[in-house]
Amino acid sequence: MYNEKVMEHFENPRNVGEIAEADGVGQVGNPVCGDIMRISIKVKDDRIQDIKFKTFGCGAAIATSSMVTELVKGKTLDEALAISNRTVADALGGLPPVKMHCSNLAADALHLAIDDYRRRHGQGDGTDASVKDKVAAGSDEDKCPGCCGKIGRAVAEGPRPAE
Amino acid sequence: MTSERVIAGMATSDGGGAGERFRSVYLDHAATTPVRREVAEAMAHYMLTDYGNASSVHSFGRRAAEATEEARARVADLMGARPEEVVFMSGGTEADNMSIRGSLAAYSDRGRHVVTTKIEHHAVLHTCEELEKEGLAEVTYLPVDRTATVDPDDVAKAIRPDTVLVSVMFANNEVGTIQPIMEIGRTCREKGVLFHTDAVQAFGAVPFSVDEMGIDLMSVSSHKLYGPKGVGALYVRKGRRIRPLIHGGGHERKRRAGTSNVPGVVGFGLAAELARKEMDDRVRRLTALRDRLIDGLLGRVEFSHLNGHPTRRLPNNVNVSFEFVEGESILLSLDKKGIAASSGSACTSGSLEPSHVLLAMGIPPEVAHGSVRMTLGTQNTDEDVDYVLEVLPGVIERLRAMSPLHAKAVAERAREAAGRPGERCESGPVTPGAR
Numbered sequence: 001m002y003n004e005k006v007m008e009h010f011e012n013p014r015n016v017g018e019i020a021e022a023d024g025v026g027q028v029g030n031p032v033c034g035d036i037m038r039i040s041i042k043v044k045d046d047r048i049q050d051i052k053f054k055t056f057g058c059g060a061a062i063a064t065s066s067m068v069t070e071l072v073k074g075k076t077l078d079e080a081l082a083i084s085n086r087t088v089a090d091a092l093g094g095l096p097p098v099k100m101h102c103s104n105l106a107a108d109a110l111h112l113a114i115d116d117y118r119r120r121h122g123q124g125d126g127t128d129a130s131v132k133d134k135v136a137a138g139s140d141e142d143k144c145p146g147c148c149g150k151i152g153r154a155v156a157e158g159p160r161p162a163e
Numbered sequence: 164m165t166s167e168r169v170i171a172g173m174a175t176s177d178g179g180g181a182g183e184r185f186r187s188v189y190l191d192h193a194a195t196t197p198v199r200r201e202v203a204e205a206m207a208h209y210m211l212t213d214y215g216n217a218s219s220v221h222s223f224g225r226r227a228a229e230a231t232e233e234a235r236a237r238v239a240d241l242m243g244a245r246p247e248e249v250v251f252m253s254g255g256t257e258a259d260n261m262s263i264r265g266s267l268a269a270y271s272d273r274g275r276h277v278v279t280t281k282i283e284h285h286a287v288l289h290t291c292e293e294l295e296k297e298g299l300a301e302v303t304y305l306p307v308d309r310t311a312t313v314d315p316d317d318v319a320k321a322i323r324p325d326t327v328l329v330s331v332m333f334a335n336n337e338v339g340t341i342q343p344i345m346e347i348g349r350t351c352r353e354k355g356v357l358f359h360t361d362a363v364q365a366f367g368a369v370p371f372s373v374d375e376m377g378i379d380l381m382s383v384s385s386h387k388l389y390g391p392k393g394v395g396a397l398y399v400r401k402g403r404r405i406r407p408l409i410h411g412g413g414h415e416r417k418r419r420a421g422t423s424n425v426p427g428v429v430g431f432g433l434a435a436e437l438a439r440k441e442m443d444d445r446v447r448r449l450t451a452l453r454d455r456l457i458d459g460l461l462g463r464v465e466f467s468h469l470n471g472h473p474t475r476r477l478p479n480n481v482n483v484s485f486e487f488v489e490g491e492s493i494l495l496s497l498d499k500k501g502i503a504a505s506s507g508s509a510c511t512s513g514s515l516e517p518s519h520v521l522l523a524m525g526i527p528p529e530v531a532h533g534s535v536r537m538t539l540g541t542q543n544t545d546e547d548v549d550y551v552l553e554v555l556p557g558v559i560e561r562l563r564a565m566s567p568l569h570a571k572a573v574a575e576r577a578r579e580a581a582g583r584p585g586e587r588c589e590s591g592p593v594t595p596g597a598r
């Protein structure tokens with residue numbers, strides 16, 4: 001079902017955990033649907049200095065979470081925002097079609113974390129309001145009409161201290 | 164025994180590299196079983212030597228017909244039925260389709276109401292839904308309790324003057340719960356409605372008596388009892404009418420057209436015969452393995468729950484939910500260690516929702532996602548159970564270390580233990596953000 005690269009990330013996920021004093025945290029998904037991805041970031045000089053994830057979900061959910069952290073570590077925030085769920089799936093060499101919509105939300109969690117960081121640092125909501133909108137409405141790319149409407153119901157958690 | 168073989172795996176995980184050795188443990192016997200060697204050999208004879216068409220008059224045909232009738236008697240024996248009440252067909256799915264559609268068609272003068280349950284196999288549920296769409300049936304779907312048991316009183320209350328058929332499965336394929344079939348059968352008899360039971364999982368696993376159980380129609384399938392795939396049977400009580408689904412030649416006493424699948428039927432018959440002979444031994448061995456596996460898992464892994472009835476369950480069924488982790492992840496991890504299991508999570512059910520059975524039992528979706536079904540077979544050994552008990556807790560631990568839900572639950576528990584319940588986080592430990 002999954003290719004070798006996906007399985008490799010599933011078995012040896014990078015950057016698992018939660019940053020103790022994160023600068024930004026983003027979470028998407030819903031346990032009822034079977035996937036939750038939570039990403040925390042540490043930002044320095046407008047770059048993602050450190051990033052960690054925690055994910056409850058299937059093999060694709062874990063592999064995409066791992067991959068997104070690998071893709072953006074050290075990148076500027078704008079570079080990180082340019083990464084989409086599709087970029088992540090492509091970097092993994094593709095996902096089974098059914099997983100594209102339901103378990104491929106890691107970039108959304110990342111974008112929410114960046115959004116959270118910017119809000120906390122007085123950069124307002126405006127810089128990337130599109131993220132919130134997208135997560136609230138579901139973009140065309142990610143729309144999943146058949147399922148529980150995961151993106152539509154995505155939970156954008158506000159800033160909260162790490163546990 | 165095959166399950167004891169140790170195979171050289173090409174495990175890539177944990178730097179184990181090629182040559183890492185692990186057991187191969189098949190624990191998905193509810194999905195299908197291996198064909199017994201003597202069964203496969205008996206079948207080969209009717210493909211290679213006595214390959215005649217059972218409807219032909221010549222000796223090739225007569226030998227095939229004799230073998231078919233012997234098989235019919237063996238299957239009937241395991242049911243506690245008479246041979247002429249057994250109709251061979253392509254499997255459990257066809258038997259379920261035919262019993263519902265065929266009895267509604269035959270008894271349309273009585274009405275078109277069907278009583279069934281929310282936990283039936285899709286072969287029953289989708290047939291009912293289709294008949295509703297076609298305007299040929301009105302269906303009542305009964306609820307079940309937390310153990311997946313149907314209340315016979317609910318059955319009695321649901322029966323109306325226009326009820327034709329009650330269809331309640333004998334044992335559930337996911338959680339193994341065995342239904343109060345006797346009581347339901349008695350109710351149906353009293354109310355004068357037909358009683359169908361999908362016994363695909365139970366047939367060969369527990370003793371049967373269609374008369375004592377008040378069964379009018381019963382679906383069974385060969386590949387769940389160490390016989391070949393693509394063969395099954397419908398038991399039709401003598402005197403009960405049924406309209407065929409498949410039209411053509413007059414095979415199976417005009418109830419199921421199509422050239423007899425002689426090798427398949429012969430294999431099914433022998434598998435049924437072996438199940439009858441070995442029944443007591445199988446029940447004893449599997450129950451012991453099952454209970455050791457259940458107790459071992461619940462004892463070793465916190466936040467785990469048995470799904471289904473603790474005692475009224477199939478001797479080979481283990482179904483456990485591990486909170487805070489998702490089933491497909493567990494299956495992939497187990498598969499890497501040579502363990503084949505299944506799950507009721509959305510990702511593995513092929514649909515986008517977790518198992519309809521677990522949901523009907525009132526299990527929260529997030530817990531249903533973490534369910535793992537392990538169904539034992541005659542080839543499994545104590546060593547297989549030991550191996551699973553050794554591997555599975557580590558798999559759950561690794562996935563929980565990655566799960567945001569687990570950290571929360573543990574923190575929550577620590578706070579509660581410290582006697583400061585006031586510091587609960589705003590949402591529950593299991594369902595942050597759930598509505």
Ligand SMILES: Cc1ncc(COP(=O)(O)O)c(C=O)c1O
Nearest residue numbers: 254255256284286336363364384
């Ligand atoms: C309860 C139940 N009913 C029906 C079926 C379908 O049987 P078959 O695979 O022979 O069509 C199955 C098998 O998956 C089953 O478990």
